Amino acid sequence: SRSINLAVIPGDGIGQEVVAEGLKVLSAVLPQDVKLETKEYDFGARRYHATGETLTDADLDALKQHDAILLGAIGDPSVPSGVLERGFLLKLRFAFDHHVNLRPSRLLPGVDTPLKGEPAIDFVVVREGTEGPYTGNGGTIRKGTEHEVATEVSVNTAFGVERVVRDAFARAQARPRKKLALIHKNNVLTFAGHLWTNIFNKVAEEYPEVTTEYMHVDAATIYLVTQPERFDVIVTDNLFGDIVTDLAAAVSGGIGVAASGNINPSGEFPSMFEPVHGSAPDIAGQGKADPTATVLSVALLLRHLGLEAEAARIDEAVAADLGERAGKPARSTSEIGDALAVRVAG
Amino acid sequence: SRSINLAVIPGDGIGQEVVAEGLKVLSAVLPQDVKLETKEYDFGARRYHATGETLTDADLDALKQHDAILLGAIGDPSVPSGVLERGFLLKLRFAFDHHVNLRPSRLLPGVDTPLKGEPAIDFVVVREGTEGPYTGNGGTIRKGTEHEVATEVSVNTAFGVERVVRDAFARAQARPRKKLALIHKNNVLTFAGHLWTNIFNKVAEEYPEVTTEYMHVDAATIYLVTQPERFDVIVTDNLFGDIVTDLAAAVSGGIGVAASGNINPSGEFPSMFEPVHGSAPDIAGQGKADPTATVLSVALLLRHLGLEAEAARIDEAVAADLGERAGKPARSTSEIGDALAVRVAG
Ligand SMILES: CC(C)[C@H](C(=O)O)[C@@H](O)C(=O)O
Numbered sequence: 001s002r003s004i005n006l007a008v009i010p011g012d013g014i015g016q017e018v019v020a021e022g023l024k025v026l027s028a029v030l031p032q033d034v035k036l037e038t039k040e041y042d043f044g045a046r047r048y049h050a051t052g053e054t055l056t057d058a059d060l061d062a063l064k065q066h067d068a069i070l071l072g073a074i075g076d077p078s079v080p081s082g083v084l085e086r087g088f089l090l091k092l093r094f095a096f097d098h099h100v101n102l103r104p105s106r107l108l109p110g111v112d113t114p115l116k117g118e119p120a121i122d123f124v125v126v127r128e129g130t131e132g133p134y135t136g137n138g139g140t141i142r143k144g145t146e147h148e149v150a151t152e153v154s155v156n157t158a159f160g161v162e163r164v165v166r167d168a169f170a171r172a173q174a175r176p177r178k179k180l181a182l183i184h185k186n187n188v189l190t191f192a193g194h195l196w197t198n199i200f201n202k203v204a205e206e207y208p209e210v211t212t213e214y215m216h217v218d219a220a221t222i223y224l225v226t227q228p229e230r231f232d233v234i235v236t237d238n239l240f241g242d243i244v245t246d247l248a249a250a251v252s253g254g255i256g257v258a259a260s261g262n263i264n265p266s267g268e269f270p271s272m273f274e275p276v277h278g279s280a281p282d283i284a285g286q287g288k289a290d291p292t293a294t295v296l297s298v299a300l301l302l303r304h305l306g307l308e309a310e311a312a313r314i315d316e317a318v319a320a321d322l323g324e325r326a327g328k329p330a331r332s333t334s335e336i337g338d339a340l341a342v343r344v345a346g
Numbered sequence: 347s348r349s350i351n352l353a354v355i356p357g358d359g360i361g362q363e364v365v366a367e368g369l370k371v372l373s374a375v376l377p378q379d380v381k382l383e384t385k386e387y388d389f390g391a392r393r394y395h396a397t398g399e400t401l402t403d404a405d406l407d408a409l410k411q412h413d414a415i416l417l418g419a420i421g422d423p424s425v426p427s428g429v430l431e432r433g434f435l436l437k438l439r440f441a442f443d444h445h446v447n448l449r450p451s452r453l454l455p456g457v458d459t460p461l462k463g464e465p466a467i468d469f470v471v472v473r474e475g476t477e478g479p480y481t482g483n484g485g486t487i488r489k490g491t492e493h494e495v496a497t498e499v500s501v502n503t504a505f506g507v508e509r510v511v512r513d514a515f516a517r518a519q520a521r522p523r524k525k526l527a528l529i530h531k532n533n534v535l536t537f538a539g540h541l542w543t544n545i546f547n548k549v550a551e552e553y554p555e556v557t558t559e560y561m562h563v564d565a566a567t568i569y570l571v572t573q574p575e576r577f578d579v580i581v582t583d584n585l586f587g588d589i590v591t592d593l594a595a596a597v598s599g600g601i602g603v604a605a606s607g608n609i610n611p612s613g614e615f616p617s618m619f620e621p622v623h624g625s626a627p628d629i630a631g632q633g634k635a636d637p638t639a640t641v642l643s644v645a646l647l648l649r650h651l652g653l654e655a656e657a658a659r660i661d662e663a664v665a666a667d668l669g670e671r672a673g674k675p676a677r678s679t680s681e682i683g684d685a686l687a688v689r690v691a692g
């Protein structure tokens with residue numbers, strides 16, 4: 001018999017509600033012989049207001065003991081922009097070396113898309129998670145004066161780029177279509193762009209079966225709305241990945257169903273799974289949030305822990321549930337969670 | 347009587363074809379008393395292959411003598427990525443201080459959009475053109491080794507941000523809806539983000555009639571496909587502007603109709619007008635390119651030079667032409683140019 005020792009971070013706003021449903025479905029899907037232990041952590045706006053802390057060294061030590069982390073959402077208008085993002089979310093991704101930020105996009109039957117023609121969307125974005133413009137490198141001089149200068153430094157290393165490019169090639173090789181697109185802006189960001197492009201082309205030689213293409217990020221946004229079916233696996237940097245995955249979510253059913261994993265493939269640190277959406281304070285506490293993205297993030301978590309059959313059961317349950325939604329009255333957060341829990345248990 | 351002394355840069359690929367039509371329509375729309383002088387420049391891939399040059403100091407001196415510049419497209423697969431972009435396009439934008447990169451998006455009647463429901467799209471993006479991640483600041487160490495590090499530095503100044511933010515507020519104030527959105531990523535790029543946000547909020551106090559909102563760039567891509575009608579004027583940095591304007595073009599009829607101006611508002615240097623699309627080498631020389639984006643760029647050029655009535659005639663001619671396209675066989679580049687020339691002259 002085995003056990004999962006899970007850290008649970010509900011966070012702010014709708015995070016609380018959607019995580020509760022994620023755990024409900026997780027409990028329902030696990031076989032008897034897998035023991036689930038959970039420990040809840042109070043990170044987010046409340047902790048910040050109460051103590052001024054976002055994520056301490058002691059917190060990191062505690063989180064490190066877990067097999068994985070399930071996160072709801074972090075962020076609240078009462079906290080200045082950047083404090084929780086840099087002080088918690090990004091701090092954790094960097095501290096736990098979550099360099100593979102995995103974001104699948106599938107347009108499931110019955111799900112509404114803003115695009116005409118119901119395109120066959122089924123791709124996964126491998127977003128680099130520990131480098132690029134997200135390092136916090138940069139600064140400000142003469143702040144608040146008419147002579148202020150602010151810089152942001154995108155830092156890209158061969159080490160960091162190669163490991164995420166290799167991860168993406170391995171994923172492309174394992175998929176039926178075996179296609180991989182690199183998205184960057186190598187005609188303008190020539191230093192980082194050439195590093196990415198050269199490593200991509202070098203690793204490509206080891207994967208002769210994988211069909212590759214390169215695309216500038218601006219052109220990629222066009223293809224994501226005009227030909228999203230052309231994508232299979234995408235690999236890209238941290239900032240471009242942030243942008244294209246929100247757009248990808250929008251065209252494939254909305255951020256209500258977009259899941260993500262912040263993965264440390266070596267297992268040295270626990271990986272973290274979270275819906276792509278934010279804390280949505282405007283609808284918090286009203287039972288209106290769709291927990292589907294969190295439930296799909298639980299599937300990514302199970303897959304990461306080697307529980308493929310259970311992950312697949314969740315994916316199927318979600319697909320079935322979404323397929324039956326059209327024309328029915330909207331259900332509450334917990335009603336959707338209940339329905340999914342019944343399906344995965346059945 | 348007045349005159350326009352125009353520099354014409356057809357460039358590469360379809361640039362040649364679309365610029366010919368742009369000039370055809372320009373000649374047709376100008377009143378008798380406006381004398382048009384043009385001088386053609388051979389910048390782009392051919393010049394680069396023949397001489398190794400992209401844009402010399404002597405070239406800049408020559409271009410400086412003109413009232414405005416009309417550009418087709420620059421870029422060819424035979425030239426390494428970045429050489430013409432950094433060596434010509436960006437060099438010119440920086441040398442002539444084209445800090446207002448103006449990109450209107452309108453979904454005109456009869457034009458196809460990939461979005462359901464034919465949204466009422468009518469906004470303009472004011473993209474900063476001389477700062478941000480486009481400065482070419484950065485570098486590479488240990489190139490080609492496993493220890494390579496490549497950086498890109500986004501440089502943002504109060505001077506540069508304030509002037510473009512002011513331009514955007516003035517444009518918003520002059521439009522019926524008077525709305526302005528700032529797009530950035532101030533929760534992650536906190537140094538540059540705070541500079542942009544603070545200046546935006548400061549200038550907003552001088553424009554009490556303008557309704558403002560702030561939006562992260564990732565969220566903006568969602569709104570551009572789910573609620574594009576919410577936008578009126580957008581102001582954003584150089585890289586985010588590059589990305590959102592391609593997406594904006596995609597949802598409002600495609601890059602075949604997306605025009606842009608690289609504007610130096612003080613008039614110290616000539617402004618440059620160009621279609622948003624590239625040189626499209628795959629269809630070059632076949633008469634397949636749509637010259638509409640170039641013709642609309644000519645309208646922006648005329649408006650910049652104070653010829654508002656002529657600019658409006660072009661906009662109306664394009665709207666009428668687009669409105670009659672549906673269901674008709676595709677026309678060649680010059681057939682479309684001919685039709686537009688007839689309309690503006692009539
Ligand atoms: C909240 C923010 C720091 C985060 C990011 O930019 O990565 C979010 O947008 C995401 O995509 O997970």
Ligand SMILES: CC(C)[C@H](C(=O)O)[C@@H](O)C(=O)O
Binds near residue numbers: 218435436588
């Ligand atoms: C070709 C490239 C340098 C350019 C840019 O990134 O600005 C283009 O994409 C554009 O939008 O005009």
